[in-house]
Amino acid sequence: MNRMSPRPPIRRLRLLVLGLALALGLAATARAATPPPADVEPPTLEVRTSDHGDYDRLVFDWPASVDYTAEQQGTRVTVIFAQPARIDLHALRNSLPSDVTALSADTGGHSTTLVLAVPAGAHLRHFVSGTKVVLDVMRTPEEPAQPAKAQAQSGKGASPAAAESK
Numbered sequence: 001m002n003r004m005s006p007r008p009p010i011r012r013l014r015l016l017v018l019g020l021a022l023a024l025g026l027a028a029t030a031r032a033a034t035p036p037p038a039d040v041e042p043p044t045l046e047v048r049t050s051d052h053g054d055y056d057r058l059v060f061d062w063p064a065s066v067d068y069t070a071e072q073q074g075t076r077v078t079v080i081f082a083q084p085a086r087i088d089l090h091a092l093r094n095s096l097p098s099d100v101t102a103l104s105a106d107t108g109g110h111s112t113t114l115v116l117a118v119p120a121g122a123h124l125r126h127f128v129s130g131t132k133v134v135l136d137v138m139r140t141p142e143e144p145a146q147p148a149k150a151q152a153q154s155g156k157g158a159s160p161a162a163a164e165s166k
Contacts, residue, residue, distance in 0.1 A: 042084035042107055049095040051135075055125070056097050060133040068133050070126045076103075077124055077134065081112040100137055 046061040058082070067082035087105035096102060101117040118124070121140040126133070 042086055045085040045087050047092050055136045055138045057098060058135040062131045065131050072124045075118055075120055077116040077118055079114045084110060085112045
């Protein structure tokens, strides 16, 4: 008589646990690989501006670190962030100095593009500080003003060269 013995209960339990773990692992992997729904609003990005004398600083406060590119072509600066975010263009325009203009801020797909107009002769410096992206609009230094003492010694209508020769 050929009798098949039933599997021992422990072996069946192991197979059941292993199968369940495999199913849960596959479900978790599928959820992690699924992109967020399209109807999720991107975060609103806080942008702070400040005047540092020779340059103006824009600080973009991201909730987490973000990749970006910044390119200047003449008086136009284009910054592309590798994450979608909303930038309050009206608030940004009100906080910028009069010679820097926010032309556009667009969120498309998986990125955010900001375009600024900067003064002729200005150049861009940019870097990351933690989760912040910092843009400095550097101005070309103007000719230094003559000290008041030299102006007083030179008299009315004298040229700077004449004042230096005295």
